[in-house]
Amino acid sequence: MSSTLAVGVAGATGYAGQELLRLAARHPSVTVTAAMGSGSAEGVRRLPALARIWDGDVTPLSLDRLAAETRAVFLTLPDAVAAEVGPDLVARGVRVFDLSGTFRLRDAAERRHWYPATPDMDEPVVYGLTEHCREALPDARLVACPGCYPTAALLALRPLRDAGLLDDGGDVIIDAKSGISGAGKKPTERTHFSECHGSVAAYGVLAHRHGAEIEQELGRPVTFTPHLVPLDRGILETIYVRTRPGASAAQVADTLEQAYADAPFVRLTGDALPEIKHVTHTNLCDIGWKLDAASRRLVLVACLDNLVKGAAGQAIQNLNVAFGLGEATGLS
Amino acid sequence: MSSTLAVGVAGATGYAGQELLRLAARHPSVTVTAAMGSGSAEGVRRLPALARIWDGDVTPLSLDRLAAETRAVFLTLPDAVAAEVGPDLVARGVRVFDLSGTFRLRDAAERRHWYPATPDMDEPVVYGLTEHCREALPDARLVACPGCYPTAALLALRPLRDAGLLDDGGDVIIDAKSGISGAGKKPTERTHFSECHGSVAAYGVLAHRHGAEIEQELGRPVTFTPHLVPLDRGILETIYVRTRPGASAAQVADTLEQAYADAPFVRLTGDALPEIKHVTHTNLCDIGWKLDAASRRLVLVACLDNLVKGAAGQAIQNLNVAFGLGEATGLS
């Protein structure tokens, strides 16, 4: 174990935190030296569901211990707690992989609107969509890992935008269907089984902070509408755009294939559209599409497991690249 | 409307309460003159999901108003609240149909153990399993409507026991599978979608108050194990007993058919075993069975909708019989 990387998880009892422990426990180059709750006053807890998989204690949150015992820490904390913990750990020399939304928005006004607790910092933040930030990771000290919605949308759209294949003026509409684990572990009326089962509901329509994040990375306005659908894990996004005049189906396919030729976790399914079932419990993002060349209407479908590629898996993928451990190690 | 029966619902915002409003709204002989919450300090509320079905206000709990404006009241209140409200309303001349467990146990020691808030009363209580108490209902002032578990178990077992077809000494094992709405509307870790979806869990093993209730009505010990299964409405019970030596398959069938020849809501499916899907959103209880005559092993399967025959529907069925309105009125 002496040769493995010592990592910590802060916020280890939520869904993403437990998924991190599960993945880290079987990662051959990593050792979890600290798993902590979300506050310093919490008692020590066990995680019976992880018995024989990861058998440690979850201890109260302690920045001193994290600084002393780890070289990298994953934060799966509430936004306001992450806003305080993240910069403090970076200042102590720990590399931070944050899974909250706290550090994702670069524009100060937007950030203050959606994440009022986030401090203004000089520390540069890497927006950690692994496939689009590999070069920046080795030097990163604070990585803001994007969540499930921006990850799927940007993996599908960014290469097409970068290649100039999208119509400049047209709408970008992202209709997302999400499993309930994305709403977090806290019991609410919204997450009650009887309210979700047999139902579908839109939420945050025309006012969702992940829309702002997608707009930042894409450089243009989007209409983003998430829906809760009655399943546990996984999201699927249906994306409606227009291509620029003259763009061909072959160009769309070639652009995406080039973009992800070396990406171990992006599968392009072409016109065999992807389904959530095929990506759950994996770090994969599947992307398919249909183009009606005459009307230039392009429909893309992207899906992934919100707890893996949309959270814990991508965080580990970032750590792998940041520390040179091999991008797919512990994830396949 | 002048010729209809004025009824009230106390506890109208829970799952059973809303189902009562839904059913009462289309009942041709009943008018809901009061729908109230569970406390006197609650504000007035609307139920948007019932718009165009039942459009009234849910007002704070007021026994004075219930006494003044109704002839009968359905209580879908927490046990301890029902324990106080029920006898009070009866004393004021209102007939009470209680859906809590408060008044179901006759043995004082058992009742104090499971329902410590229940007062000792002189008022006779009718155990309101309609098919087995029709004669007592017209004179009843306080009806303790059984819940889903005892209703299904007793509809299946009581006629066989009364006919002497069950082995005296053998075990009676009731393995129940219940939808999540049976756990109530309050959000808890137990009812979180992500905890229930894709899972099955036993609870209250060897220690469930509904077991005591079934034992009371059956006059013998039972092993009762409820499980939560990932669906919203409906329960199914698989019941394991031995028949007495010499009992034949024909006797079992005849006994059940005679018992329910005139019962509009009990369907006997014989060896085509019933399924929850066929009874949800109805007041039906389906019962099927298989007998291995050589070994005298009898497996009965009974199912019903916990919010209808296991709650609101049976309460209305009781009211119908109690007031001579026609047992099936408003329920088919």
Added chain:
Amino acid sequence: MSSTLAVGVAGATGYAGQELLRLAARHPSVTVTAAMGSGSAEGVRRLPALARIWDGDVTPLSLDRLAAETRAVFLTLPDAVAAEVGPDLVARGVRVFDLSGTFRLRDAAERRHWYPATPDMDEPVVYGLTEHCREALPDARLVACPGCYPTAALLALRPLRDAGLLDDGGDVIIDAKSGISGAGKKPTERTHFSECHGSVAAYGVLAHRHGAEIEQELGRPVTFTPHLVPLDRGILETIYVRTRPGASAAQVADTLEQAYADAPFVRLTGDALPEIKHVTHTNLCDIGWKLDAASRRLVLVACLDNLVKGAAGQAIQNLNVAFGLGEATGLS
């Protein structure tokens, strides 16, 4: 019974057919005098799940018997069978309410493309979206009842288009989420529980015949994408349009409220967006919306039960209006 309307159901064993029997059985002004399968060579069948609800026989398809014993017939048959049966029954003086897609498209070229078996006819067809065709129904002999997708989309969009509130040039994008019963009763890999559970999948992207139907009734192109989500009954559509410059939120609300002021089955929920759970097992269509006036982006959400308002319920609603029985009779 002599004073009730004698109706028949052809195709009574599928999901929509059984829902029709269920609804017709409790309709006070209707008697089902004939329930038939989809072919003349099928044997007589019972429907055990409908015992005590509707206890008749399902007999082989016979046009002679339908002509002799009914005044109106509901067709829930495969498209090609309905194409033959419908005109024949009309010629014999029976009024036909067809639930297939066969007769819905008016443009001959479109119709031949999507429904090659449909004959060219002189018989006028009423497109049976009840709320939009009430005047035409009393004289209709052949009513093509729209399915779930067009019903929800058109109830939301038609009044806004008629009032000139939509931007002329903008895209109309309809992203639909449908329960699996919409895929029909026939077992396929697509409808296998294990393929649907925990998954979401798009289908028919940029090539769905219901898109053609919506375009016909709306008079402009739409992008329509249906998805299968893991629930049984119900659909929800999220609709993305732009309003014309200057259109206000009040105008949108007023237009919809005026359009459905007298509609017993359309509930407008405003910015409290609707959910499938609140409409299943009812004939209701719930419609909500959000408008961002600055960007003129309007998102509408509409949902209904595909087997009721999207099939059997709307067919009965049409029959009610056609025969003057009271639009909501038997449906509330």
Added chain:
Amino acid sequence: MSSTLAVGVAGATGYAGQELLRLAARHPSVTVTAAMGSGSAEGVRRLPALARIWDGDVTPLSLDRLAAETRAVFLTLPDAVAAEVGPDLVARGVRVFDLSGTFRLRDAAERRHWYPATPDMDEPVVYGLTEHCREALPDARLVACPGCYPTAALLALRPLRDAGLLDDGGDVIIDAKSGISGAGKKPTERTHFSECHGSVAAYGVLAHRHGAEIEQELGRPVTFTPHLVPLDRGILETIYVRTRPGASAAQVADTLEQAYADAPFVRLTGDALPEIKHVTHTNLCDIGWKLDAASRRLVLVACLDNLVKGAAGQAIQNLNVAFGLGEATGLS
């Protein structure tokens, strides 16, 4: 790759077959050199859902190729096909791990009743419940891997029976709740989403071949009742037995703890009863229990993932022990 074990999968397109490929692909000591369908006339197929996980071709069934290219073969074939293929491969020197029921029953009469295609053989068969057959595996040439139902039941009951803690005469009742993937990949009315969703149904009551298998291994009669519950993967069994007079809770706990002290995949949860959710996508079997010492009623609850510990995972666990690869290799 030269140092890894060459294995084949026959029947690779079903649910268990695909799970085998998924597990074998990440097994460090195994290489899949042949993945075949269930018949020799099938065409070559790809498995898009396994892209980037296992990217080979599924070729037609060929015993010659299996004999030439593998040292061990997993059979996930229909019973009658396995009956023919298994002995043939053994005769050619290939070690066979069969996942069908074909070779599980030792009694010739029972076997002929439930598996008429199975030949009478001299070849000894190891009943491959790994935890109970470790010593026999290194020399085994034909391993009949038990399915999900017997695995869970026997892991819970065998140690207690061996220790003499069960009442000799009492009933053993096993009430099983199974996800739908256990019914296989073939679309049937039984596995249609709309038939399963929101429902629970018993099947094979008092007549299930897995009951016979449990009785064989337990040496006493059992009443076994499987139910389909609306989830995809996982089973949970609730087991009702009586302990012998004088047996204590400590004895029950000690016996189970000793039995599985070195078992990497059995977790004993004591009176914190297990849930399916915690074992899916793992090779674990969780076992909990409650004893009412006064009445000697013991309720055990055991659960596992039917496609892993109940199929593919246990088969690999058996292969690991048989070839000395380390019992847990590739499974954690």
